[in-house]
Amino acid sequence: MSDLLERLRGRGWRMTAQRRVVAEVLDGDHVHLTADEVHARAVTRLPEISRATVYNTLGEMVTLGEVMEVATDGRAKRYDPNAHRPHQHLVCGRCGAIRDVHPAGDPLADLPASERFGFTISDVEVTYRGICPGCASTA
Amino acid sequence: MSDLLERLRGRGWRMTAQRRVVAEVLDGDHVHLTADEVHARAVTRLPEISRATVYNTLGEMVTLGEVMEVATDGRAKRYDPNAHRPHQHLVCGRCGAIRDVHPAGDPLADLPASERFGFTISDVEVTYRGICPGCASTA
DNA sequence: ATCCTACGATAGACAATGTCTAAGTCAAGT
């Protein structure tokens, strides 16, 4: 059952059919759907759900820190329900497949003070780019 | 004078007034303009230049590897002429300011084989997020 | 159980960014 839904429930969220469906559709590992993909899947369970509601709901989940927003390609943002465990992303440049990965080490430690320009740094995002095995074999 | 323009010249590029203006507008350090910002600046020098040409020209420069495309915010892509020297980006979450930074170490080495899922990795992008000194003082 | 009310959902207009097409223009080799 959806961890995501459980966590949202415990936050005073008014539970509606729409929010439940969005949370259910988004649940899982290595899930990185665009807002429109979420909407398409939600519609199969709740035909009258609107695009605006999907956008609103995803935005609220991001604000609550329960979902990560990922912009790997400059196109549509993707939504990653795996926000409770820090991770980075590995992206196939040909087919767009995305995997969650867990690098060793702390990239923040690699940025010397002289390269911080006085910024207070709160987060580091790492995106690995390459070609996935499937795409490599059909080169 | 523009290194960028020099490098483009040596690649069999047909040199037009439009391309020259785009390359000149984009030149410099810590430059990260959106396509529309490039267009706005180009228009002041060459009033009849079209949006399509700016998009085309930027796209070609990216393909040639002379300009980096940066998607730091899920909004408009930004274009960084500093492609000849590898670097990463530091972004202010409040005002959107972007600085080029040079972390020590190799982030690729931090990704164990077991976390590569058979991908052939060709590139790593790191984005540091935080608050710049100016925004911090007007908190 | 029913009623209220504020919060959520809806449709569709609008906005921002990017892509494509058809026709005109021009850089550069001959």
Next chain:
DNA sequence: ACTTGACTTAGACATTGTCTATCGTAGGAT
């Protein structure tokens, strides 16, 4: 100076995301 294919243009179109006015409903109060 020609010629030609690459370049440019205006504007339509596509995609992604946001906003507004109105309607519906979850959940507490009675």
